[in-house]
Amino acid sequence: MTDWNGTDVEKIAAAEELDLASERANGTLRDPVTMWVVRSGDHLYVRSVKGxxxxxxxxxQTRHQGRIDAGGVSQDVTFHPADPSEYAGADAAYRKKYGHYTSIVEHVLTDAARASTLRLEPR
Structure with a gap:
């Protein structure tokens, strides 16, 4: 596991949204998808509303790697399934960062969304 550069993790965590492009089996990147990103401790997380x-x-899930862009940082990453013990920290981070989107934030706090929690690690 590689640790984030302190400045990069802060910039990414402060960004309102993150663009994520996962790698296909042939190594090319898919079109990026814009989503929310949160920080809990020294880790960055993303979740799928659709689980x-x-x-x-x-x-x-094809190659478990891709590229993210957020807060002026572009970084190749590895996608690691978060352990269920990490869900509560990510939940709290989503509530704190995006809680002002009252009607939307609850969608990333469902059991289905939690099951899709990915920890982003630089590579």
Missing amino acids: TDGPWYRGT
């Missing part, structure tokens, strides 16, 4: 059935989430 593990979400198209972008399924795309991350």
